[in-house]
Structure formats: structure tokens, C-alpha cells
Amino acid sequence: MTAKSDQVSRAPHRNIRLLTIAQALGGANSPIVISLGGLVGQHLSPDPKLETLPVSLLNLGLAVGTVPAAFIMRRYGRRQGYLLGAVIALLAGLIATLGIVRHSFAIFCAGTCLAGFYSSYVQSYRFAAADNPTGAASQKAIARVMVGGLVAAIIGPQLVIWTRDALPGHAFAGSFLSQGVLAMMAFPVLLMLRPPAERSHGTAQPAANRALRDILLTPRYMLAIATGVVSYGLMTFVMTASPIAMVGHGHSVDRAALGIQWHILAMYGPSFLTGRLMARFGKEKVAATGLLLIGASAVVALSGLDIAHFWGALVLLGVGWNFGFLGATAMVADCHTPSERNKVQGANDFLVFGTVATASFFSGALLHSSGWATINWVVLPAVSLVLVPLLWRSAAAIGRLNSCWQGQLCQRDL
Structure with a gap:
């Protein structure tokens, strides 16, 4: 019981640290789209009124993606859902990059909308931090994970500066490619997450499950x-x-x-x-x-x-x-x-x-x-x-x- 119980007791703190890192990497997804979506839209949009559509579609994808993300995490667990989210982010970056390279506004918008789906997983990191702790510890865990957003707010704009000309002749394409790279960097971090210990509980008293x-x-x-x-x-x-x-x-x-x-x-x-x-x-x-x-x-x-x-x-x-x-x-x-x-x-x-x-x-x-x-x-x-x-x-x-x-x-x- 000594080594095993000690490992179990450390798991929540370990998960919180991992989720904070994942938040720093995944949270940079939105700042990249928000910073560049309108600028790319100016070059690709057939109508000036649609210039900010890529950014709006990011938010729309985030809203629509919350329901399937919740279903997947309920069915297969948080870690599997988060890993799927990282794969979606990689696809989003590749599709948005393809839209810029091919000068296709529709393809680019599809990429930013898909980035919103990834954000629906990232947004639930804050809830995952509270899976094990209760009371005041739960509130502190939520806030600790959100500290990763501060790092993301720095990473996102800096990536835009460093990578906007990475693909010659296609301004900002490299920035959206880096969006997918960040997701792949988060992948091994998310792999190390452990499911909450409460999954094994329930023999003595069944948990309520209201509609x-x-x-x-x-x-x-x-x-x-x-x-x-x-x-x-x-x-x-x-x-x-x-x-x-x-x-x-x-x-x-x-x-x-x-x-x-x-x-x-x-x-x-x-x-x-x-x-x-x-x-x-x-x-x-x-x-x-x-x-x-x-x-x-x-x-x-x-x-x-x-x-x-x-x-x-x-x-x-x-x-x-x-x-x-x-x-x-x-x-x-x-x-x-x-x-x-x-x-x-x-x-x-x-x-x-x-x-x-x-x-x-x-x-x-x-x-x-x-x-x-x-x-x-x-x-x-x-x-x-x-x-x-x-x-x-x-x-x-x-x-x-x-x-x-x-x-x-x-x-x-x-």
C-alpha cells in the first residue's frame, strides 16, 4: 500500500502540472487565429464584409464542438478525448495553411472552424483539474491550470512573429503550420495524464446521475x-x-x-x-x-x-x-x-x-x-x-x- 498509495496521492498534482503545460501549448491556438484571421481574410475574402469570418468561425467551432467533445470524453475518458483534440488541431493547422497556399478562402475558413473544435477540448482542461480535488483545493487547481493561458498569450503572438514568413510567398502560412506543431508538442504531455481515482469508486453507494x-x-x-x-x-x-x-x-x-x-x-x-x-x-x-x-x-x-x-x-x-x-x-x-x-x-x-x-x-x-x-x-x-x-x-x-x-x-x- 505504501508505494502504490503514494503514487495515487501524487496523481492529481501531477495531472494539474501536465494540464497547465497542455493549456500553455493548446491555449496558443486561439491567439494565432484571432491575431491573423482578419488579416488573412482581407487577402482571401471575396467580400470585404466577410473579412472577420475566419475569427467568428473559430468561436462558432468552439461552441458547436463542446457537445461532441463532452460525449467523447464521457464515453472514452478525458485523456483519449484530449489526444483526439490534438489530432484535430494538427489537421486544422494543415488545412488553414493549405487555404493560404491555394488562395482559397473557403479552405482557410474550414481550418479556423476546425481550430475551434480543438479549443472546445482545451477549454475543458480547467474542469479536468478539479476532477480529484474538492472544495478549496478544487478552486486552486482550476486557477493553476489557467495560469497556462498566460504563457499561451505570450507563445501565440511570438509564433506569429517568428513564423509568418516561414513559407516564402505565402504570408502567415507558417504561423498556421506552427499551430499544428504546438498541438503535436502537447500530445506526449497529454499521454502522461492519468484517469481520476474516483472512477473506481461506487460499490458502497451509487452516484447520482440525474437527467x-x-x-x-x-x-x-x-x-x-x-x-x-x-x-x-x-x-x-x-x-x-x-x-x-x-x-x-x-x-x-x-x-x-x-x-x-x-x-x-x-x-x-x-x-x-x-x-x-x-x-x-x-x-x-x-x-x-x-x-x-x-x-x-x-x-x-x-x-x-x-x-x-x-x-x-x-x-x-x-x-x-x-x-x-x-x-x-x-x-x-x-x-x-x-x-x-x-x-x-x-x-x-x-x-x-x-x-x-x-x-x-x-x-x-x-x-x-x-x-x-x-x-x-x-x-x-x-x-x-x-x-x-x-x-x-x-x-x-x-x-x-x-x-x-x-x-x-x-x-x-x-
């Missing part, structure tokens, strides 16, 4: 989804419009790009502390703070059009997303039993990233039709809609944080 419809109607799960939808949806909604608005109000493209870089760093940088904050103050309070920061970013953006207003708003938006989205993730992790895990997490990601895809499609249109101020005025009522029940839930949960999830789901509280 997804019943879970969706529980107040706690509804609030967790709403928090994730508002946090991620508003972040995408504002971030998509920000570079266009900055350039449109007289700021340079370089300053706009720098603002987005600071925004991405603000998105992932707080992950070093978010887990500890959730353990100390509660996930609902941290999520509520995130929504308040997103609202504050809109107030800053509405207060002026100087570069300081744009950058300040983007930094607040990034930190707010981190607190809101990681808080929502921890809330979802408390809403299911191990046997319900994949379908509950898949449904959450489908709703969250479906909203993200919709936000990315409509953000630019609203900016052109109504202006930058309207974009930010939309933020305030959306934040208020979720913030009120979240604050109420946070106050009501103070006396139950340690009793509601101690190896079993507290059905009464749902």
Missing part, C-alpha cells in the same frame, strides 16, 4: 451558467470591438495591438491569486467582484476616448473576466456528481461559448451602426442582471460553504 434537463433547472447551476455567459460574452463583445474603436478614434494600430496585449495579460495574470481568493472569500464573491470590474471597465470606457481610457478599460475587463469566469467555473464544478461531470460541463461550455460566438458576430455590426459608447452601455444592464442574484447567493452561502460539497452533492441546496 441534464433536471440539472439545468437547478438554481445553482443556472446562476453558474449565467455568470460564465455574462463574464465571457461581455469580454468578447467589448474586446472584439476595441481595436476597431481605437483606430477609428485616431489611435495607431500599434497602440491598439498593445492595448489588446495588456488585456490578454490581465485576463490570465491574476490566475496566480484567483484560486487563493476563492478559497478565502468564496467563489461567488470572487465572481461578483469580476462582474463589478467588468462594469467598471465600461464606466472607464464611457468617460473618454484617450488611449488611457481604452487601455484602462481593457485591463479592468481582463481582470474582471478572470475573476468572473474562474468563479463561474468553480461554481459549475460544485453542481454535479462525478458521473454527471461531462454532460454538465459540456452543456455549460456550449451555452457559454455559443454566447461568445454570437457576441463576436454582432459586436462589429453594432459598433459600426451605433458606435463605441453603445457597446459599453450594453455592458451595464447585462452585469446588473446577474450581479444581484450572485450577491444574494454569496451572502446566503456563507454558512454552507464547507457542508454543501464534502464528497457528496447537497441536493437540498440545488
Whole structure:
């Protein structure tokens, strides 16, 4: 029992380290497409209105891919699903590269959409970190894996710079080829993952396995989804419009790009502390703070059009997303039993990233039709809609944080 039990006890910590590395490699997938999708679209698109379609299809692929990804992981296990995701990423990079080489907008769009399918697997790494730990340890594990996103935010843009001219005569083709290379680098890392120990449990007491419809109607799960939808949806909604608005109000493209870089760093940088904050103050309070920061970013953006207003708003938006989205993730992790895990997490990601895809499609249109101020005025009522029940839930949960999830789901509280 000594050597074997010691190995089992170390497995969760080992998995968290591996998932953090995989997040750093896989998380660079989206920044590459977001950075270059519109630029490549300008050269390949037959219609100027379709220039940003490759980026929107990335978000659409992410939303659509969550359901089959959840099914595959439930049927075959997380590791097998993640390995399949890495293969999909390799194909996505090759197809997008082929689209550039052949000057085919349709092929290139197919590649970016397929990259979204890969992102649906990468997004579930944060949930996989919470498979073994419970309570505060689970919240810290989620935040630790998201630290890999900070590394990804650096790797993605740097790869664009290093590889954009790797294939002479085909600008940016090398960058999308490197997208597939990153996925192959993640492959051996994912191979070392071990399934959670809880798979072997269940002889003494069968785990609950409710219908997804019943879970969706529980107040706690509804609030967790709403928090994730508002946090991620508003972040995408504002971030998509920000570079266009900055350039449109007289700021340079370089300053706009720098603002987005600071925004991405603000998105992932707080992950070093978010887990500890959730353990100390509660996930609902941290999520509520995130929504308040997103609202504050809109107030800053509405207060002026100087570069300081744009950058300040983007930094607040990034930190707010981190607190809101990681808080929502921890809330979802408390809403299911191990046997319900994949379908509950898949449904959450489908709703969250479906909203993200919709936000990315409509953000630019609203900016052109109504202006930058309207974009930010939309933020305030959306934040208020979720913030009120979240604050109420946070106050009501103070006396139950340690009793509601101690190896079993507290059905009464749902």
C-alpha cells in the first residue's frame, strides 16, 4: 500500500502540472487565429464584409464542438478525448495553411472552424483539474491550470512573429503550420495524464446521475451558467470591438495591438491569486467582484476616448473576466456528481461559448451602426442582471460553504 498509495496521492498534482503545460501549448491556438484571421481574410475574402469570418468561425467551432467533445470524453475518458483534440488541431493547422497556399478562402475558413473544435477540448482542461480535488483545493487547481493561458498569450503572438514568413510567398502560412506543431508538442504531455481515482469508486453507494434537463433547472447551476455567459460574452463583445474603436478614434494600430496585449495579460495574470481568493472569500464573491470590474471597465470606457481610457478599460475587463469566469467555473464544478461531470460541463461550455460566438458576430455590426459608447452601455444592464442574484447567493452561502460539497452533492441546496 505504501508505494502504490503514494503514487495515487501524487496523481492529481501531477495531472494539474501536465494540464497547465497542455493549456500553455493548446491555449496558443486561439491567439494565432484571432491575431491573423482578419488579416488573412482581407487577402482571401471575396467580400470585404466577410473579412472577420475566419475569427467568428473559430468561436462558432468552439461552441458547436463542446457537445461532441463532452460525449467523447464521457464515453472514452478525458485523456483519449484530449489526444483526439490534438489530432484535430494538427489537421486544422494543415488545412488553414493549405487555404493560404491555394488562395482559397473557403479552405482557410474550414481550418479556423476546425481550430475551434480543438479549443472546445482545451477549454475543458480547467474542469479536468478539479476532477480529484474538492472544495478549496478544487478552486486552486482550476486557477493553476489557467495560469497556462498566460504563457499561451505570450507563445501565440511570438509564433506569429517568428513564423509568418516561414513559407516564402505565402504570408502567415507558417504561423498556421506552427499551430499544428504546438498541438503535436502537447500530445506526449497529454499521454502522461492519468484517469481520476474516483472512477473506481461506487460499490458502497451509487452516484447520482440525474437527467441534464433536471440539472439545468437547478438554481445553482443556472446562476453558474449565467455568470460564465455574462463574464465571457461581455469580454468578447467589448474586446472584439476595441481595436476597431481605437483606430477609428485616431489611435495607431500599434497602440491598439498593445492595448489588446495588456488585456490578454490581465485576463490570465491574476490566475496566480484567483484560486487563493476563492478559497478565502468564496467563489461567488470572487465572481461578483469580476462582474463589478467588468462594469467598471465600461464606466472607464464611457468617460473618454484617450488611449488611457481604452487601455484602462481593457485591463479592468481582463481582470474582471478572470475573476468572473474562474468563479463561474468553480461554481459549475460544485453542481454535479462525478458521473454527471461531462454532460454538465459540456452543456455549460456550449451555452457559454455559443454566447461568445454570437457576441463576436454582432459586436462589429453594432459598433459600426451605433458606435463605441453603445457597446459599453450594453455592458451595464447585462452585469446588473446577474450581479444581484450572485450577491444574494454569496451572502446566503456563507454558512454552507464547507457542508454543501464534502464528497457528496447537497441536493437540498440545488
